[in-house]
Amino acid sequence: MKNLARSLAIVLAVGAMIQTVCVYALENTIISLEEEEATIISLIEFKRRTDSYGESFQDASYELRNDFPNIKTEEDFKEAFAEHALRYLHAIGGEKSLKRVLGKEEYQRLTGDGPGI
Amino acid sequence: MAKIELKNEFRPFAPNLILIPGGPGLGPVSFGPLATLIKNINVFFYYPTGTYGDHADKLISYEEQIEELKIEVENLDNVYLCGHSFGGIQAVDLALRISPRVKGIICIASPFSSEAFKEVERNGSKNKTLEQIKMDDVFVNDPSNENYKRWFASYAHLYFSSSNVVQGHNMLLDDSVNVKNYLGARAAAALKEQLLMEIKKSSIRRLFVTGEKDRLLPVEILREESSLGGFMFKVIKDAGHFVHFDQAENTSALIEEFVIN
Numbered sequence: 001m002k003n004l005a006r007s008l009a010i011v012l013a014v015g016a017m018i019q020t021v022c023v024y025a026l027e028n029t030i031i032s033l034e035e036e037e038a039t040i041i042s043l044i045e046f047k048r049r050t051d052s053y054g055e056s057f058q059d060a061s062y063e064l065r066n067d068f069p070n071i072k073t074e075e076d077f078k079e080a081f082a083e084h085a086l087r088y089l090h091a092i093g094g095e096k097s098l099k100r101v102l103g104k105e106e107y108q109r110l111t112g113d114g115p116g117i
Numbered sequence: 118m119a120k121i122e123l124k125n126e127f128r129p130f131a132p133n134l135i136l137i138p139g140g141p142g143l144g145p146v147s148f149g150p151l152a153t154l155i156k157n158i159n160v161f162f163y164y165p166t167g168t169y170g171d172h173a174d175k176l177i178s179y180e181e182q183i184e185e186l187k188i189e190v191e192n193l194d195n196v197y198l199c200g201h202s203f204g205g206i207q208a209v210d211l212a213l214r215i216s217p218r219v220k221g222i223i224c225i226a227s228p229f230s231s232e233a234f235k236e237v238e239r240n241g242s243k244n245k246t247l248e249q250i251k252m253d254d255v256f257v258n259d260p261s262n263e264n265y266k267r268w269f270a271s272y273a274h275l276y277f278s279s280s281n282v283v284q285g286h287n288m289l290l291d292d293s294v295n296v297k298n299y300l301g302a303r304a305a306a307a308l309k310e311q312l313l314m315e316i317k318k319s320s321i322r323r324l325f326v327t328g329e330k331d332r333l334l335p336v337e338i339l340r341e342e343s344s345l346g347g348f349m350f351k352v353i354k355d356a357g358h359f360v361h362f363d364q365a366e367n368t369s370a371l372i373e374e375f376v377i378n
Contacts (some may be wrong), residue, residue, distance in 0.1 A: 066196060114238050115238070116141075116303075
């Protein structure tokens, strides 16, 4: 009984450590520039193919199911693209540049200009 | 290209009053009732690029819009610039640039300061109706001229007195607009607070007109703008943000008195 309790304690402790390591790893994930490049390119190529064949997104998204299981609608696609574009920018150290660009007059509409005056 | 157009019979020695619409990118149709009432003054409508049936294929920045206005006005003498809202910002800015030619400025409900623009944001985002929320989405996703008008008109309750909301809404839908003026200059318009300090130092005569029932920019906010710029300040009863459209008669009397006297 004593040995069983001790073994259980060890298993629980190891399990907790593994979980901690995994959480720590997610928070400190190093974004791979090559992976993000490949992902963005594959998303662009997918969009280009579906546009040129006139396929409905619902039908075409079957092709993405392995690499992008969460993309089922066009909105999912846009969100995934935006996310990976931001990750790419992060990988090349472009966050400040992004803020500068978003501050430019011609891009204000993306962030909202406010009521007409 | 932008243009000015005389709206009454030309009197050779009379002052030249230029009516500049807001938006940016609205046409001058809101000045229609006012223009018919003003006497003894040459009244011109200013049509920004894209607002009289001409085509605009690119965004027009704030600086470009000021330059277009300057080109139309700089050959006139004895000029009075009367701008509504964003048009008032342009009026002050242009007056400073070509000051000997400009004898007076009239700002109708124009925001300049960061406080005023915060008030615009605050009032523009509270108690939105379903139609407004829908139009926000429509306009963001497809910023066409037609959607710009519809989006603007969906906020009619912010812009017109209660008794004139329907007429104001319909007037905006009938207007000829250029969304590229809005997209190109709206953000820059919120960075012109300094103009008030500069105009205060000038000898150009200044009148600030506001509507008692303005729900976009309340009287007390605009009183502060007026004070910062050293304007004479007048409040028109039963008028909203489009003071000149809600109360054309009272506004025309005020403008005539200011310009002639």
